Amino acid sequence: MYLFDSVSSRHLDVSFARSGLPEALLMMRAAHSVWSYVSMLDKTGHVWCISGPGNNGGDAYGVATLALMTGRSVSLYQEGSLSKTAKVVANFARKVGVKIFKNLPSLDEMTDQDIIIDGLLGTGLNRPPSGAYSVIIEWINLAKNNGTKIVSIDIPSGLDASSGTAPGDAIAADMTIMCLSAKQGCYTGLGPDLCGDLYFSDLGCLNPEEHVKPNSILITSENIDKLKRTKSGHKGTHGTLLVLGGWSTMEGAGCLAGIAGLKAGAGKVYICGPEFPDKPMELISVDRDIDCFRQALSRSNAVVAGPGLGNNGGAFLKLAWESNVPLVMDADGLNWLAREKPPSRKGGWVGTPHPGEAKTLLGRHVDNRFEAISELQTIYGGEWVLKGAGTLVGHDPIYINPFANSILGTAGSGDVLAGIIGGLLAQGYKYPSHAGVWLHSRAAELLLAAGNASIIASDLIEPIGRALLEIMED
Structure with missing residues (x-):
């Protein structure tokens, strides 16, 4: 619409x-x-x-x-x-x-x-x-x-x-x-x-x-490009995602992003960060070493950088930023961007701020969300996903997500969204931000329909696969 x-x-x-x-x-x-x-x-x-x-x-x-x-x-x-x-x-x-x-x-x-x-x-x-x-x-x-x-x-x-x-x-x-x-x-x-x-x-x-x-377009399942997969596809053709996050005491953030990337269809997910025994076995560990990270980056089709990263990952973020690998910048990755203001990135990338992070990036609060997303694009380049009720994706044209429900207002929900977008990026999906926002919201709708008045972020993982069916090519 x-x-x-x-x-x-x-x-x-x-x-x-x-x-x-x-x-x-x-x-x-x-x-x-x-x-x-x-x-x-x-x-x-x-x-x-x-x-x-x-x-x-x-x-x-x-x-x-x-x-x-x-x-x-x-x-x-x-x-x-x-x-x-x-x-x-x-x-x-x-x-x-x-x-x-x-x-x-x-x-x-x-x-x-x-x-x-x-x-x-x-x-x-x-x-x-x-x-x-x-x-x-x-x-x-x-x-x-x-x-x-x-x-x-x-x-x-x-x-x-x-x-x-x-x-x-x-x-x-x-x-x-x-x-x-x-x-x-x-x-x-x-x-x-x-x-x-x-x-x-x-x-x-x-x-x-x-x-x-x-002036803008409403995101629906009808105006999202269908995800195409061949019958002969395998983990090598479905793309590799690298997650940089889950450092310090925020291990869960990196893991949520990684598992969400897999559930969104990525063939493999490397994760550079979490060092704890309960890390999901589906995620492939990368030592928190800059050379190991560089090697993993060279083997990846997309990167999600920032969920639960903390303030000590600057060298890793700089390496990811200066590469040509498609990139999703989230959470502490965005804080680094606001702090360091690096030169414009040559490769494609997506920023996924909530309103508080947008305020940090812009140096002031902007009530008008359309003006905010336009300013973010002007200052930093890239594509932006401004989260909140009626998430905006853009710029030019701006797409608006019609789903607005506080069920998504839970710690880790944004990490899941970043992982979904990263998983779609890794597969070479044409418009990963639009589809990622829709899948994230659709997963929440499915949980609501099943009788959940409130959720935790990990609840979103399972229905991602069901939501994905609705935008896959027959």
Whole structure:
């Protein structure tokens, strides 16, 4: 699925309007889509529509009209001035009997069977809501705390459609229906927390990417290249991965990365680091000696450097960085990169920071995840995987992982991801970061489906193989 920021979404609105499709018709299509989803809710109480300025306000009038025409009890509260097109829909709503109120109802008037339709602020938000808008957002969130369902049109009011940040107060919706264009801010940052259940309706306007260039792309199993393996393949043809990590007291980090690389399909995995008796027998040990590491590097098709490495592996990291072997830099490898700032790497490589590591690499915190990943690429080169809810992969174009669940928030989860990407790199897979992020998340989804509310990182290893089946060529 193609995703758009606030500017591109507006350009798309204009593009379809110029094609001869009346804007008021699009507005009513949006209202119909929203109402069709609202009708699925097991709520039979009053429908409170909140209309703000711009087209989102017109959508709210359309929803109020459809709700009234289906026999529901409806009230509408208007704040701000409507757009020219929205006024057309609003006039029709008044004619069919939608009641317009100037004051918000008391929360005491509302029940847990009621529904609030949020059409207050749309994709044009570029500053913190203030004044009456801030008051309304607070009122809606209080109503939600009392059990009222909140449904947002296009995007929860207060959420930035471009960045997934909330510059001020924002509505925490139970359901969000994106209309005409899928908004990238709904999938990353605060988007997954604020949107609730997320749906998309194209309003009958197909192939938006042919009208306006998308800003990003959603990662799905359909747009990941299939992993190809021949029937005659063997460990020698499936690639060799070298893991540099698991030093000091962090032996498990290196082992998790190594086993994940094997589970992702690498034929062999060398590991330079862990010195303890319970090291998995599938991993081939490399002495923590620079010459031994150099020899292993020469026999490897990819390297994962940094999981649990500590601060004493600088010479090894420098050797890996200066080689032409495809490289995944993770954890302490990224700390070394931020500290040493070596010359640009000639060979292909991937960086896999979490937000804290990104802050270290950039020297400051960047709320806008899209700006952060772009800056990382500009400063250091390479390809980047910015972890977190709605992981970003890129740059140009940026891909967004739709899976956002705190089940992956456990020590060692990132080591598993680095190992998966490394295992795919070792096999010569064309887009290892995109597929690696998807496989990591899909493994977590399979664990959730099996009834696991929480996991430890090693739980992710087994379902990697099952997830891999879904992207392997038949």
